[in-house]
Amino acid sequence: MTVLAVEGLRKSFGGVLAVDGVSFAVEPGEMLALIGPNGAGKTTCFNMVGGQLRPDAGSVRLAGRDIGGVSPRRICRLGVGRTFQVTATFASMTARENVQVAAVAHRRGTWRPWRSAADLERPAAEALLDQVGLAAQAERAAGVLAYGDLKRLELAMALAAEPRLLLMDEPTAGMAAGERVALMRLVRGIATGRGLAVLFTEHDMDVVFGVSDRIAVLARGALIASGAPEAIRADPQVRAIYLGDGRTGGERPASGGRDC
Amino acid sequence: MGFLLVHALTGLAGASSLFLVASGLTVIFGVTRIVNFAHGSLTMLGAYVGWTVLTRLPRDPAWFALGVAGTAAALAALGALLEMGLLRRLYRSPELFQLLATFGVVLIVQDAALATWGPDDLTISRPPWLRAYVRIADERFPVYDLVLIAIGPAVLACLWLLFNRTRWGRLVRAATWDREMVGALGVDQRVLFTSVFALGAGLAGLAGALGLPAGSANLGIDLSVITEAFVVVVIGGLGSITGAYLASLLIGLLQAFGVVLIPKATLVLVFVVMAAVLVLRPNGLLGRGGAPTALAGTATPVRPPTRGMLLGWGLLLLAALAAPLVAGPYALSILTEAAVAVLFAASLHFVMGPGGMASFGHAAWFGIGAYAAGLSAQGLGVPMPGALLLAPLAAGVAAVLFGAFVVRLSGVYLAMLTLAFAQIVWAAAFQWVSVTGGDNGILGIWPPAWASGPAVVYLLALTLCAGGAAVLQRVLYSPFGYALRASRDSPLRAEAIGLDTRRIRLAAFAVAGAAAGLAGGVFTFVKGSVFPGFVSIPHSMDALVMVLLGGVQTMAGPVVGALAYTGLYDGLLRATAYWRLVLGAAIVLLVLAFPEGIAGAVQRRLRRA
Ligand SMILES: Nc1ncnc2c1ncn2[C@@H]1O[C@H](COP(=O)(O)OP(=O)(O)OP(=O)(O)O)[C@@H](O)[C@H]1O
Ligand SMILES: [Mg+2]
Numbered sequence: 001m002t003v004l005a006v007e008g009l010r011k012s013f014g015g016v017l018a019v020d021g022v023s024f025a026v027e028p029g030e031m032l033a034l035i036g037p038n039g040a041g042k043t044t045c046f047n048m049v050g051g052q053l054r055p056d057a058g059s060v061r062l063a064g065r066d067i068g069g070v071s072p073r074r075i076c077r078l079g080v081g082r083t084f085q086v087t088a089t090f091a092s093m094t095a096r097e098n099v100q101v102a103a104v105a106h107r108r109g110t111w112r113p114w115r116s117a118a119d120l121e122r123p124a125a126e127a128l129l130d131q132v133g134l135a136a137q138a139e140r141a142a143g144v145l146a147y148g149d150l151k152r153l154e155l156a157m158a159l160a161a162e163p164r165l166l167l168m169d170e171p172t173a174g175m176a177a178g179e180r181v182a183l184m185r186l187v188r189g190i191a192t193g194r195g196l197a198v199l200f201t202e203h204d205m206d207v208v209f210g211v212s213d214r215i216a217v218l219a220r221g222a223l224i225a226s227g228a229p230e231a232i233r234a235d236p237q238v239r240a241i242y243l244g245d246g247r248t249g250g251e252r253p254a255s256g257g258r259d260c
Numbered sequence: 261m262g263f264l265l266v267h268a269l270t271g272l273a274g275a276s277s278l279f280l281v282a283s284g285l286t287v288i289f290g291v292t293r294i295v296n297f298a299h300g301s302l303t304m305l306g307a308y309v310g311w312t313v314l315t316r317l318p319r320d321p322a323w324f325a326l327g328v329a330g331t332a333a334a335l336a337a338l339g340a341l342l343e344m345g346l347l348r349r350l351y352r353s354p355e356l357f358q359l360l361a362t363f364g365v366v367l368i369v370q371d372a373a374l375a376t377w378g379p380d381d382l383t384i385s386r387p388p389w390l391r392a393y394v395r396i397a398d399e400r401f402p403v404y405d406l407v408l409i410a411i412g413p414a415v416l417a418c419l420w421l422l423f424n425r426t427r428w429g430r431l432v433r434a435a436t437w438d439r440e441m442v443g444a445l446g447v448d449q450r451v452l453f454t455s456v457f458a459l460g461a462g463l464a465g466l467a468g469a470l471g472l473p474a475g476s477a478n479l480g481i482d483l484s485v486i487t488e489a490f491v492v493v494v495i496g497g498l499g500s501i502t503g504a505y506l507a508s509l510l511i512g513l514l515q516a517f518g519v520v521l522i523p524k525a526t527l528v529l530v531f532v533v534m535a536a537v538l539v540l541r542p543n544g545l546l547g548r549g550g551a552p553t554a555l556a557g558t559a560t561p562v563r564p565p566t567r568g569m570l571l572g573w574g575l576l577l578l579a580a581l582a583a584p585l586v587a588g589p590y591a592l593s594i595l596t597e598a599a600v601a602v603l604f605a606a607s608l609h610f611v612m613g614p615g616g617m618a619s620f621g622h623a624a625w626f627g628i629g630a631y632a633a634g635l636s637a638q639g640l641g642v643p644m645p646g647a648l649l650l651a652p653l654a655a656g657v658a659a660v661l662f663g664a665f666v667v668r669l670s671g672v673y674l675a676m677l678t679l680a681f682a683q684i685v686w687a688a689a690f691q692w693v694s695v696t697g698g699d700n701g702i703l704g705i706w707p708p709a710w711a712s713g714p715a716v717v718y719l720l721a722l723t724l725c726a727g728g729a730a731v732l733q734r735v736l737y738s739p740f741g742y743a744l745r746a747s748r749d750s751p752l753r754a755e756a757i758g759l760d761t762r763r764i765r766l767a768a769f770a771v772a773g774a775a776a777g778l779a780g781g782v783f784t785f786v787k788g789s790v791f792p793g794f795v796s797i798p799h800s801m802d803a804l805v806m807v808l809l810g811g812v813q814t815m816a817g818p819v820v821g822a823l824a825y826t827g828l829y830d831g832l833l834r835a836t837a838y839w840r841l842v843l844g845a846a847i848v849l850l851v852l853a854f855p856e857g858i859a860g861a862v863q864r865r866l867r868r869a
Contacts, residue, residue, distance in 0.1 A: 050756065076758040088753035090746045092562055092813075101746050102757040104739045110759060113740040113771075118564055120739060157757060 001063060003028055003165050003197035004049065009058035011044050018044040020221035021058070026165065028195040031188060033208045035201060036218035042201040043085050045218070046169050049199070050082045051075040062165065081158030082167035087150040091143035095134055095153050098142050099125035102160040121160075128156040132186070147174030152183065159190070166191075168200035172207060180204050184211045209233070217241075262397025267516045269396065273405035275505075275512025276412030277467055281485055282492035282504040283419060284463035290499030291436050291456045294347055295355065295672055297362040300486030301369035302461045306335050306468020307477035308373055311382045314472065319387040332466040339461020343454045349852060351453075355672070356618055360808045361851040363801055366482055367844030373479060375838065381476040390473050404473055411470070415463070416505050423501070432456055436499070483797050487683060491530060494676040495537045497547020506545055527687035531680040535665060538677050542669050562614075562745070562815065564737055569816075580722055584715035592714040593786075596721045598826040600783045603725035605806035605818035605825075607775035610732050613812040614741060615768045616748030617666065620675040621682025622776055622803045624662075627795030628685060629655040629777025634702040634790035635695070644707050648724070648781045655777020656770050663769035667762050682800055689792040701791035705784055721782050728775050733815060735771065744768050776803075805847060 004026040011019040019041040026032045034042050047053040049060055051072035060068045067075055090098050103121035104110055129138050132152040137145060142153060151171055158166055168187070172180035184202075188211045191198050202208050208215060209229045216226035217238050225235045232238055285299045310331040317323040342365065350358045393400040423429035431447055468481070492511055496503030511530055518526035537545065565573075583595055608622045632654035636642040642650065662681050669677055689696045696702065706712065711720055735741050746754045747761035754761050784790050793799060802825070810821025828846065832839035 052752070052756075072755040073758050073760055076756055082756055084752065084756075088750040088756070090749040090753065092745055092749050093742070097742065101739075101742050101759075105743065105758045110739050110743045110764075113735045113738045115738055116734075117737060117739045117742050154753075157753070161757060 001028070002026070002061075003063055004199065005059075005061040005064075006045075006049065007059045007061075009045065009048055009060065010056045011041075011048060011053060012056060017221050019048070022218065022221070022223050023058075024216050024223070024226060026197040026199050028164070028197050029192055030213045031191055031198040031200065031211055033200055033202060033212035033215045034218060035203075035208055035215060039220075040218040041221040042218055043169055044221075046082065046085075046167050046199070046201070049075075050080060050167055076161060079161075079164040080167065081161050081163035081165070083151065083154035083158055083169060083171055085169040085173075087147070087154055089142040089145075089150055089153055089157070091141065094139050094141055095129060095145065095149075095156075096122070096125050096138040098153055099128050099156045099160050102157040103128075106161040124160065125156075128159055129153075131159075132156045132183070148172075148176075148179065151175065155183075155187070164195075164197060166196055166198045166200075168198065168202075170201055170203065172202060172204060177204070177206070180207050181210060187211070262399050265397050266399040266401055267520060268513065269401055269405065269409065271513035271516030272412070272509070273408040273512075274515055275508040276408045276410075276415075277471055278488060278492050278512055279412045279505050279508035280415060280463050280467035280470070281489045282496070282508055283415065283501055284460035284467075285489050286493045286496065286499055286501060286504045287419070287463075288457055288460040289493070290501075291432055292343075292347070292351065292453050293355065294350075294358045294362070295675075296460070297359055297486060298342070298365035298369065298482075299460070299464055299489060300482040300484070301366045302335055302339060302464035303468040303471075303485045304373060304477070304479070304481035305338065305369060306331055306465030307472060307475075307481055308377050308382070308468075309334055309465065310469030310472050311377070311384060311477045314384050314469070319385070321389055324390075328466065328469040331469040332462045335465025335468070336458040336462030339464075340454050340458040342461070343457035346848065346852075347457065348450065348453070353851070356804075356808060356812070357851050360805060361848050363805070364844040364847035364851065366486075367840040367847070369844075370479060370482065371838045371841035371844070375841075377477065379479065381478040383476045384472050386473055402474075408470065412505065412508065415466075416501065419501050428452075428455070487679070487797065488530075490676055490679060491534050493544075494673060494680075495534050495544055497541075497544030498672060499548070500544070500546040503544055503546030524691045525687070527691070528684050531684045531687075534680050535677060538669060538673060539665055542673060544673070562813065565733075565815070577726060580726070581719070584718060589714045592718045594826065594830050596714070596718045596786050597783075597830075598823055599718070599721045599725040600779050600786065601802075601806060601822040601826045602819050603728045603779040603782075604776055604803050605810070605822040606729040606732050607772040607779065608803040609807045609810075609812065609818035610736070610775065611768055611772040612807055613815075613817070614736055614745045614748065615765060615772070617670075617678075617765065617769065618675045618804075619666075619678040619772075619800075620804065621678035621680070621685075621800050622772075623795050623797075623799035624678070624682035624685045625655040625659055625773040625776035626780035626783070626799065626803075627682075627689060627790075627792075628658050628773075629780030630784045630790045630794045631689060631696060631702075631780075632777065633781035633784040634705050637705050637784075638702055644711065644785060648778070648785070651781025651784075652774035652778040655780065656774030659773025659777075660766065660770045663766045663773070666769060667765040679797070679800070682795060682797070686792055686795040686797075689795050696790075696792070699792060701789050703789045705790070706788045707785045711785075717786055721786055724782050725779060728778050729819065732771070732775055736815065740764070740767070809847075809850060 002025050006025070007023045009019055009022045022045060024032065034045060036042055044053065048055045051067070051070055054069040059066055062078055062080065067078065090101065093101065100117065100121050103124050107121065109120060126138060129135050132155050134149060134152050134156065137149055142150065145153065151174060155171060172183055175183065184207050187198060190196055212229060214227060215229055215232040217224050217232060219241050224241060225232055225238045281299065281303050285296060288294060288296050310328065313327045313331055314324065317327045346361060347358065350361055390404055392403040394403055394406070423433060431452055435449060435452055488511070492504055492507040495510065496507035510533065514530060514533060515526055518529045522529065584592060587595060604626055608619060611617045611619055629651035633647040633651040636650050637644065637647040666674055666677055690698055707717060711717065743759050743764050746759060747764050751761045780794060806821040806825045807818050809824055810817030810819065828843065832842050836842060
């Protein structure tokens with residue numbers, strides 16, 4: 001069954017039409033890359049799926065259920081985990097505690113003012129940190145972690161809630177090229193293994209073409225193409241608008257300038 | 261009809277006075293981002309300096325105007341000195357420390373004014389032209405009030421021209437948006453900030469001097485003025501001059517008609533309006549979004565207590581329990597107050613540190629607890645244990661009801677709303693004489709025979725207060741405590757992992773309220789009485805000073821801060837009549853020396869070692 005189905009999504013900020021009638025769907029175990037130049041409306045799409053923004057029009061269906069305009073908290077409870085383009089973590093806690101808080105929240109264990117939190121979900125948190133390659137940083141405060149490590153931490157926090165849909169907004173920003181591919185291979189493995197649906201955006205084309213099952217291309221708020229990676233690579237419209245001179249690998253998009 | 265018109269005009273005159281103070285406060289905040297608690301003190305100094313000047317000048321209108329202008333200039337100079345000597349060093353400190361420093365200035369100015377001008381209200385003699393009336397719709401209306409009515413819009417117009425039509429004004433506005441950019445323009449930003457502060461202080465001085473003919477120079481001006489000015493600035497939107505004018509009109513008219521409609525509850529009325537505005541428009545009438553939120557500074561990691569720390573706490577507690585063996589009655593009474601202070605400070609720390617909600621009105625919960633205990637014990641004959649149970653219950657319930665509004669806001673707006681609520685409670689305690697006894701308070705609430713005597717009272721207070729503080733600590737290391745910090749660190753992330761940040765913050769607010777209420781209830785039986793002073797601004801500030809002295813981000817902070825503050829306070833009270841001056845100076849120096857609090861500084865030393 002389709003995990004996420006988005007239909008005719010629309011959002012404008014003041015006069016700017018940021019997302020204009022976008023539709024796509026993600027199946028279990030599938031990784032869909034939503035790509036496009038800076039300002040194309042990718043983050044805005046993520047925020048409407050994640051509940052941070054209310055769509056002006058269109059529907060967002062999670063396993064058949066309409067979640068348009070539902071609060072982020074409820075959407076999380078329905079099985080959607082996410083990372084943010086600008087990382088959001090708990091700076092006053094260690095990496096391990098960050099993941100513990102997420103895991104405890106997932107198990108509805110937050111409202112226990114008497115229980116000591118120190119060892120709650122600790123093994124699970126440590127396993128997750130190990131999985132994303134943060135085991136060595138587990139006891140460091142999130143406030144002092146490098147940017148790439150914060151991205152990993154966000155991934156671990158999202159996975160702690162055992163989601164069926166994972167939203168990743170530029171998950172590898174701040175990492176070296178080799179690390180990027182390794183991290184996304186890891187996600188690829190989890191997606192295939194657990195049937196997790198993944199919607200992600202990424203400026204590194206090696207990563208995009210290397211791990212995604214399908215690619216949707218957004219430009220100025222509208223979807224200009226979607227399909228298998230080979231089809232996208234060959235699409236003349238995409239080449240013209242997005243890939244510029246036809247380069248496909250390893251480069252940032254021609255219009256890209258911002259890094260995160 | 262005429263009656264309505266005259267009241268409306270009175271309201272407009274009041275609005276002008278309010279606007280003079282509030283515009284200075286809002287200009288200073290808009291540019292320097294400093295919440296200047298000492299702004300009321302500058303107004304008070306304006307009144308005193310104005311009195312000194314005007315009583316020495318000939319009493320005709322021209323000399324009066326000149327004297328008032330001279331006073332404003334003197335206060336502007338003083339403001340510039342204050343900025344250069346103190347605030348300039350604090351622009352990089354967390355906003356709460358800036359606020360604490362300006363509160364230190366309030367204390368210093370209080371005693372300086374007392375020493376210079378004495379305790380009596382000072383009035384100027386009013387020559388005939390100041391007593392003149394005009395007839396408006398069959399009512400007599402003071403000419404001087406008409407002048408005041410005109411001054412408000414005139415100052416508004418001048419400020420508008422200054423900020424929009426001069427190079428200086430454009431630079432200042434640019435600095436409000438982007439400090440670095442102004443530096444890049446080759447403008448000395450420090451001069452800009454000093455001049456802005458001088459302008460604000462000058463306006464405060466103007467307001468103080470202009471208030472003399474209808475009032476007096478007295479030592480109560482500082483806190484009454486600062487409360488009203490905060491209300492106006494917050495309703496208008498922080499940093500907005502036009503907003504401040506609109507809010508002044510609203511509050512001025514409200515006060516003028518409030519006196520007629522519900523003479524006993526004008527204060528309550530004003531604060532209810534403020535709460536209503538903030539609920540509908542969280543940034544005030546004309547305020548821009550993005551008000552500062554990180555009042556307490558950046559979050560540093562918090563580690564669970566180590567075995568050694570727990571041992572330290574245990575030893576401290578043992579020593580405290582053994583104190584009656586060696587301490588005399590006086591020392592015991594101080595220790596009892598210290599115990600109450602620890603719980604009071606710990607409860608504020610709970611919402612302010614881990615909760616990230618800086619409450620400026622924490623005395624409200626203390627007071628509600630105190631009155632709940634006092635009224636139930638005396639009015640209903642509830643025995644002490646019952647009364648001590650009712651205290652946290654009443655405060656907790658009140659905190660839930662009120663917290664529902666508070667947790668929607670953040671930063672300075674949240675602080676101001678809590679201050680407003682505390683003032684409502686204070687007004688109720690003060691004005692509802694038939695129930696609370698008003699200024700006389702409720703007297704004769706003593707513990708039963710089994711619990712009398714300083715040692716027993718001390719041990720009782722110690723048990724309840726240390727127990728309460730320990731409970732708060734324990735909660736902070738529970739999943740709930742982590743969720744609370746999570747909601748503070750990143751509400752965005754907290755919601756995205758399924759946490760209900762509002763409910764968590766509200767629960768924390770209620771827990772802290774209940775704990776403060778327990779402290780208040782205990783204090784009632786310690787003192788045998790309850791007074792409106794329990795709910796006053798200075799009492800709220802006591803809690804704030806204790807928490808900030810100790811350090812917001814350390815769990816030991818409130819305990820250290822409460823003990824240090826109680827000790828300092830008692831020592832000063834015994835050593836000098838000018839204890840405010842010394843305390844204020846100590847606060848200012850401590851803020852300059854330890855911008856992260858005593859416990860914070862010690863902790864960093866230890867880490868480094
Ligand atoms: N909160 C907002 N208010 C106003 N405009 C916004 C807001 N958020 C996004 N926009 C605008 O909407 C458009 C789409 O922005 P969005 O952040 O979704 O792009 P993006 O594809 O994620 O870009 P990037 O690759 O730079 O992250 C941009 O023109 C942006 O300026
Ligand atoms: Mg984006």
